[in-house]
Amino acid sequence: MDSGNHLFNKTLFEICQAMGSSLELSEVLTTILDLSLRALEGDAGSILLYESGSDDLKMLASRGLPPKVVKRGHINRKGSVAEWVIQNDKPVIVNKRSDIFPDIKDEVPDASAVKTALCAPLHAKGKIIGVININRYVAENSPFAEEELNLFVILASQAAVCIENARLFEENVNHARMAAVGQTVAGISHCVKNILGGLFGGLGNLELACEIKDWTSVSRALALSRSSASRISLLVMDMLDYTKEKKIPIRQWMYPAKTIQEVFDICIFKAQTKRAVLETDIAMECTQIFAEPNQLFRCLLNLVENALDALPREGTVRVICKPLPTDEAQEIFGEDVADYGKICRLSVEDNGSGIAPEHLDRIFEPLFSTKESKGTGLGLAVTKKIVLEHGGRMTVESTLGKGTAFHMILPEINPSLGPQEVVNPE
Structure with missing residues (x-):
C-alpha cells in the first residue's frame, strides 16, 4: 500500500511538472495518460473531448488503440462506456462484462480482450467536457479496485485542468487577435480616410485653379494629389509586405x-x-x-x-x-x-x-x-x-x-x- 501511494504521489508530481513545462495541450495530455497507465498498470487508454449535440467524442490523446481509430481522431459515443459516464456524470469500473454494460461497443483491438477498465468524467466549470479511459487486456492483471478508481478520479481532474487552461489560453489569444485586427482596421480606415480627403481636396483645388487659370495653385494641387496617391500606394504595399514571407x-x-x-x-x-x-x-x-x-x-x-x-x-x-x-x-x-x-x-x-x-x-x-x-x-x-x-x-x-x-x-x-x-x- 505504501509503495502504491508513493507511486501515485510521484505520478501527481510528474503530472504537475508536465503541466508547468509545456503549453502544448496534446503533449501534456499524452504525458498524463502515460503516467496514469504506469501508475494504474493499464495497457491502453484515451482522453476524449465531449461536445454537446455531437454523436462523436474527439480524441485528444491515446495509447494502445487501433491505428485506424487514432487516425480518425474520434469515436462514436453511442452505446459506449463513455456514453454511460457522461449521462450519469460519475466514474465507473468495468470488469469483463457487467450488468451495467452487457454489450460494450468501445472500439478497442478486441472488445472481448478488455479484462477490466476505468472511465471517469472530466469536469470544468461544473460541466462535463470529456472522459478519460484506462483498459487492462492482460488476464494476469487483477481487476481494477475501488481504491484505484478513486485515485483515477484525481488524475482525471488534472487532465480536465489542462484542457480548460488550453481553452482559456486559446480564447485569450483569439480575443487579443481580434482586438489587434480591430485596431489595425481602425488605423488603416482612418489613414485611408485622411489620404482620400487630401486626394479629393487636391483634385477639387486643381479643377478650381484650372478654371481661373491660377497656375501656381495648379502646381500645388497636383503636388497634393500626387502625394495622396503615393501614400495610398505605400499603405497597400505595406499591408502586402506585412503578410508575405521573407x-x-x-x-x-x-x-x-x-x-x-x-x-x-x-x-x-x-x-x-x-x-x-x-x-x-x-x-x-x-x-x-x-x-x-x-x-x-x-x-x-x-x-x-x-x-x-x-x-x-x-x-x-x-x-x-x-x-x-x-x-x-x-x-x-x-x-x-x-x-x-x-x-x-x-x-x-x-x-x-x-x-x-x-x-x-x-x-x-x-x-x-x-x-x-x-x-x-x-x-x-x-x-x-x-x-x-x-x-x-x-x-x-x-x-x-x-x-x-x-x-x-x-x-x-x-x-x-x-x-x-x-x-x-x-
Whole structure:
C-alpha cells in the first residue's frame, strides 16, 4: 500500500511538472495518460473531448488503440462506456462484462480482450467536457479496485485542468487577435480616410485653379494629389509586405540621391504645410548603394512621412547617407565585416517631438503605433523587414522633445545569400 501511494504521489508530481513545462495541450495530455497507465498498470487508454449535440467524442490523446481509430481522431459515443459516464456524470469500473454494460461497443483491438477498465468524467466549470479511459487486456492483471478508481478520479481532474487552461489560453489569444485586427482596421480606415480627403481636396483645388487659370495653385494641387496617391500606394504595399514571407530582394547599384529626391517630391506638400525644411547629406563614398530601388524608396517614404508627422511647425527633416565607421560595423556584423563589402548608413533625422523611452523597445513591432488612430503600426515594421531582407540592420535613437533618428545600415554584400548578380545603376 505504501509503495502504491508513493507511486501515485510521484505520478501527481510528474503530472504537475508536465503541466508547468509545456503549453502544448496534446503533449501534456499524452504525458498524463502515460503516467496514469504506469501508475494504474493499464495497457491502453484515451482522453476524449465531449461536445454537446455531437454523436462523436474527439480524441485528444491515446495509447494502445487501433491505428485506424487514432487516425480518425474520434469515436462514436453511442452505446459506449463513455456514453454511460457522461449521462450519469460519475466514474465507473468495468470488469469483463457487467450488468451495467452487457454489450460494450468501445472500439478497442478486441472488445472481448478488455479484462477490466476505468472511465471517469472530466469536469470544468461544473460541466462535463470529456472522459478519460484506462483498459487492462492482460488476464494476469487483477481487476481494477475501488481504491484505484478513486485515485483515477484525481488524475482525471488534472487532465480536465489542462484542457480548460488550453481553452482559456486559446480564447485569450483569439480575443487579443481580434482586438489587434480591430485596431489595425481602425488605423488603416482612418489613414485611408485622411489620404482620400487630401486626394479629393487636391483634385477639387486643381479643377478650381484650372478654371481661373491660377497656375501656381495648379502646381500645388497636383503636388497634393500626387502625394495622396503615393501614400495610398505605400499603405497597400505595406499591408502586402506585412503578410508575405521573407524574400530575397532584387538588388542593384542605385543612386540614393535620386530616390531621396523622389521621396521629397511626394512629401513637399506636407513639408510646406508645416513650414518644414527637407535636407540631404550624401557622402562621396555612398553616392551609389546596393539595394532594391523600389523597396528603398518605400522605406525612405515611410521614414520621411513619420518624421514630418513628428515635427512641430518650422522643423527640419534630414536624410543622410554616409559610410558606417569600421568599429561600428564590427560591433554589428562581427570580425568578418570585410565580407559585407561597403556598408552605408542611410539615416532619416528630425528635430521633432521624439519618442518616449517606454515606446522605443516596441517601435518596430507590427501593429504598434504611437499615433493612436492616426497610424497603422505597419510602416516601421515593414521598413525594418525590408532592411533585414537586404542583410542590413535597423536602429533608432531618440530624445523626447528633441528629435529622432532612424538608421538603415545597408551592406553591399549579404554573405548568407552567396554570390549575387551585380546590375549597374540606370
